[in-house]
Amino acid sequence: MNFAKLDKLKLVNTIVLGMISIFFLVPLIWMLSTSFKYESDVLVYPIEWIPTSINVVNNFKAVWMADIPFYLFYYNSIKLAGIMTLFTILISSMAAFSFSMLHFKGKNLVFFLMITLMIIPEQSTLVPRFILIRWLGLYNTHEALILMGMFSIYFTFLIRQYMISIEHDYMEAAKIDGANYFTIYWKIILPLCKPILATVGIIKFIWTWNDYQNPLIFLLDRKLYPITMGIQLFQDDYADNYAVIMMASVSAIIPLVLVFIILQKRVINGISLGGVKG
Amino acid sequence: MESGKVIQETPKIQINRSKVKQKEAIIGWLFLLPEMIGLALLYVFPLIFSLILSFSQWNLLGGLSGIEFVGLDNFKQMFQDEKVLIAIKNNLQFTFMVVPISMAISLVLAVVIHSNVYLQSYFKVAFFIPYISSIIAVGAVWRALYHPSAGPINQFLMSIGIADPPKWLADTSASLLAIIIITIWTLIGYVVVIYIAGLSNIPPSLYEAASIDGASNFQKFYKITLPLLGPTHMFLAITLLIGSFKVFDLIAFLTDGGPINSSTVLVYLIYEEGFQKYNMGYASALSWLLFAIVSVLTFLTWKVQNNKMFN
Numbered sequence: 001m002n003f004a005k006l007d008k009l010k011l012v013n014t015i016v017l018g019m020i021s022i023f024f025l026v027p028l029i030w031m032l033s034t035s036f037k038y039e040s041d042v043l044v045y046p047i048e049w050i051p052t053s054i055n056v057v058n059n060f061k062a063v064w065m066a067d068i069p070f071y072l073f074y075y076n077s078i079k080l081a082g083i084m085t086l087f088t089i090l091i092s093s094m095a096a097f098s099f100s101m102l103h104f105k106g107k108n109l110v111f112f113l114m115i116t117l118m119i120i121p122e123q124s125t126l127v128p129r130f131i132l133i134r135w136l137g138l139y140n141t142h143e144a145l146i147l148m149g150m151f152s153i154y155f156t157f158l159i160r161q162y163m164i165s166i167e168h169d170y171m172e173a174a175k176i177d178g179a180n181y182f183t184i185y186w187k188i189i190l191p192l193c194k195p196i197l198a199t200v201g202i203i204k205f206i207w208t209w210n211d212y213q214n215p216l217i218f219l220l221d222r223k224l225y226p227i228t229m230g231i232q233l234f235q236d237d238y239a240d241n242y243a244v245i246m247m248a249s250v251s252a253i254i255p256l257v258l259v260f261i262i263l264q265k266r267v268i269n270g271i272s273l274g275g276v277k278g
Numbered sequence: 279m280e281s282g283k284v285i286q287e288t289p290k291i292q293i294n295r296s297k298v299k300q301k302e303a304i305i306g307w308l309f310l311l312p313e314m315i316g317l318a319l320l321y322v323f324p325l326i327f328s329l330i331l332s333f334s335q336w337n338l339l340g341g342l343s344g345i346e347f348v349g350l351d352n353f354k355q356m357f358q359d360e361k362v363l364i365a366i367k368n369n370l371q372f373t374f375m376v377v378p379i380s381m382a383i384s385l386v387l388a389v390v391i392h393s394n395v396y397l398q399s400y401f402k403v404a405f406f407i408p409y410i411s412s413i414i415a416v417g418a419v420w421r422a423l424y425h426p427s428a429g430p431i432n433q434f435l436m437s438i439g440i441a442d443p444p445k446w447l448a449d450t451s452a453s454l455l456a457i458i459i460i461t462i463w464t465l466i467g468y469v470v471v472i473y474i475a476g477l478s479n480i481p482p483s484l485y486e487a488a489s490i491d492g493a494s495n496f497q498k499f500y501k502i503t504l505p506l507l508g509p510t511h512m513f514l515a516i517t518l519l520i521g522s523f524k525v526f527d528l529i530a531f532l533t534d535g536g537p538i539n540s541s542t543v544l545v546y547l548i549y550e551e552g553f554q555k556y557n558m559g560y561a562s563a564l565s566w567l568l569f570a571i572v573s574v575l576t577f578l579t580w581k582v583q584n585n586k587m588f589n
Contacts, residue, residue, distance in 0.1 A: 014396040017387070021404040024463065028407065030430065031419045043425065045433035095313035104303035110310065117321045121524055121572045123545045124565035127331065127552045128324035131338065151316030181305045210412045212527045217553055228414040232531065235418055242422045249415040260410045264403055267410070271468065272475035 028253070034246040035059055042242045059247040063234070068222050070251055073230030080145055080226055081208040087150035088204050089197055096159035097185050101171050118153045126217065133218060140220040148218075149208060155200045162196040163189065199270035202263070209256065227252045331562035338556045352563035362564070365542045368454055372543065373522040375458050380465045381514055387466070388473035389503060402474070406467035413464060417531045420460050421447065450540040453533050457541055460528055469514060476510030477503070516579045520572055544568050 033049050034042050036056040041048060064070045099111055129148060130139075138144040166189065174184050190197070212228040219225060222233060234248040260267055332352055336345045356362050391401050408416060423431050424446035435443040444452035480502065488498050526545040529535060535542030535550065542550075545568065552561030 010394050010396060013390050013394050017390055017395055017401055018397075020387070021401060024405055024408055024466070027416070027419050027423060027463075028411070030423065034422070042422075043428035043430075043433075045428075045430070045437070047430055047433075091312045091316065094309045098306045098309035102302050102306040102309070104299075104306040107306060110314070114313075114317065117317060119573055119576050120321055120325060121520075121568055123524055123526065123548060124569040124572075125321065125324035125328060126548060127558055127561045127565055128327040129320065130552070131327070131558070132319070132324065134338075148320060151313060151320060153317070156313060181302075181309075185309070206410065210414075212414050212531065216530065217549070228412055231412070231414050231418055235421075235531075245418050246422065249418045252415040253411045256410065256412070257407055260407070261403060264399070264406075268402060268406065268471050272471050 031246045031249050031253070034243055035250045037243050039241050039243045055243065056247075059243050062238075062244045063247045063251055068225075068230075068233070070230060070248065072223060073225055073227045076142070076224060077209055077226040077228075080142060080149075081205045083146050084149040084208050085201050085204045087146065088152050088155055089201055091150060092152055092156040092200065093159050093190060093193065093197065094185070095156045096163050097189055099156070099160045100163035100166075101168070101184075101189065102181075114153055115157065118157070123213070126213075130217060139218065140224065142224060144218045145214055148214060149211075152204070155204065158200060159193065159196055162193055166192055198266060202267055202270045206267075328562040328565050331559050332566050333559075335557075335559045338558050348559070352560050355560065356563055356567060361539055361542065361547060362544075362567075364539050365544045365547050368541060369523055369525075369543050371454060372458055372461075372525060373519060376461050376465065376522050377515065377518045380462045380469050380518065381511070383462075384466050384469035384473055385507075388470045388477060389499065391470065392474050392477040402471070405470050408464045409467035411464075413527050414531055416464060417460065417528050420456075421532055424456055447533055448537060450537050453537060453541040457525075457528050457532065461522075461525070465518070469518075472514055473507070473510060476507045480506045512579070512582075516576070519575055519579065523568065523572055523575070544571075 029049070030047070033047075033051060036054050036059070037048070037051045038053055038055040041051060041053065099107060133139050133144045133148075136144075136147075138147065170188050171184065174188070209226075210228065211226070212232075215226050215229045216232075219229065222229075225233065231245075231248050231252055234245050238244045331345075333349060334345050334347045335351070387401075387405065391398060395401065423429055426432060426445035426448050429446075431446070432443045444455075446452050446456040449456075484502050484506075485498055488502060493501070524545055525543055526549065529541055529543060529546050530549065533541045535546045544564065548561050548564045548568065551557045551564060
């Protein structure tokens with residue numbers, strides 16, 4: 001009796017949540033449906049969720065075979081996010097290794113100063129960073145974005161927290177043997193840190209992939225644009241041709257959503273770990 | 279103890295020890311070096327440089343020799359600038375809608391998803407997809423949905439009898455609201471995930487004990503769930519609060535702060551002054567205003583958090 005009652009509540013919950021979840025997905029379903037349409041059918045009401053006449057090939061061509069084809073934006077985004085993620089993991093884990101495993105004077109002071117710097121909002125250093133990048137001759141290059149995107153106090157902190165929980169026996173034993181610290185870092189500690197490194201990697205990749213502000217300010221050449229700026233271009237060029245713009249959005253969102261669905265446990269765990277510990 | 283004895287007996291090892299220590303210090307600094315160069319270049323130098331700039335007037339295009347010190351003029355101008363007041367007001371309005379609404383909705387969703395629902399993993403994914411999607415691609419979708427005369431949202435509103443729906447992004451009284459709606463829509467998935475992580479830290483035995491004592495679901499929620507989520511509420515409040523003072527992407531992409539400044543915010547003003555008008559001095563002063571606000575908020579929430587921990 002009690003079981004039947006519980007299941008009924010569970011069913012009602014599921015149905016209510018199901019309806020709410022539609023609200024979250026409807027804009028994306030509309031996007032997908034619109035990307036298949038002729039422009040003249042886009043703003044017809046009631047909405048044709050399943051298009052009557054299909055123009056998907058032309059919309060696809062307009063996006064993927066434009067003057068600057070969409071795959072170039074993809075290439076740029078993958079390159080930028082990939083390189084920045086690798087550098088961030090390397091640099092942050094090196095610093096974290098030093099903070100958590102090695103003992104030397106001044107370490108705690110540096111750590112404290114670093115944590116203090118963390119409260120500086122990225123946006124409040126935009127102006128001086130812009131001037132610095134121009135002085136370095138890096139304005140309008142990918143190198144500018146990479147240089148600014150490869151250091152992270154937050155990730156150093158997260159990795160350090162993880163490393164602290166690792167047994168120090170390895171280190172002590174290795175130290176007494178006079179072992180090479182680089183070998184310890186690379187061969188022993190990094191492999192032990194795989195879960196946190198995966199988490200950091202995923203979060204960093206997503207953040208970089210979705211970054212709009214830095215490319216907007218530091219890139220001029222359209223051929224260097226990542227996907228976010230690519231969509232901006234379609235928005236500017238096609239103004240009211242929603243079918244083409246939605247095809248651009250679909251091209252930007254759907255592959256990432258598929259990757260997310262495959263890696264969902266990792267991503268969700270990563271985000272919540274970052275949240276709980278941060 | 280044992281190793282101490284060994285050292286006393288054989289001084290040779292002691293020398294090795296201090297050598298090891300010295301070596302460890304050198305290695306320690308070497309491992310820190312890349313990070314410290316980065317922090318010096320991207321945090322410390324910019325901070326000092328923008329402080330100097332904030333007391334000067336400089337148009338980037340004029341070259342370094344064009345820097346002219348003007349004392350407190352930028353800050354005086356800032357407090358008389360009507361745009362700055364509007365931006366702060368908009369930032370506050372944005373914050374006080376986005377933070378509580380997204381937290382309240384997400385809390386309810388998280389409790390239901392965590393405890394009593396079929397298709398649990400479907401829901402986690404469905405709510406999370408807007409968050410994972412590029413905010414710019416999502417913004418492009420919403421711009422079409424918000425189309426003032428023929429967009430799906432207003433067509434729907436008119437079909438249910440609202441004769442004169444807002445013009446959303448093109449409406450001085452609705453543009454900020456339009457941005458707020460998109461923001462909440464994208465944020466909820468993230469907040470739900472954080473709440474679920476918090477919920478799974480509450481020991482189930484507490485609920486079992488409460489059930490034995492005859493507590494209703496409602497009582498359990500108020501007496502167990504809500505208070506035990508304390509640290510999670512706190513974490514979310516801080517992150518979302520600070521995050522909403524940094525809002526920029528959607529506004530730059532969708533409204534350029536308009537129409538007539540109705541959706542402008544502090545970071546957008548920094549962008550406008552610095553990168554469209556090239557007033558580097560004034561933009562730096564605004565950057566310090568942002569820094570000050572975020573610092574005060576961080577400090578206050580940290581204080582509240584500590585007080586709570588003592589009580």
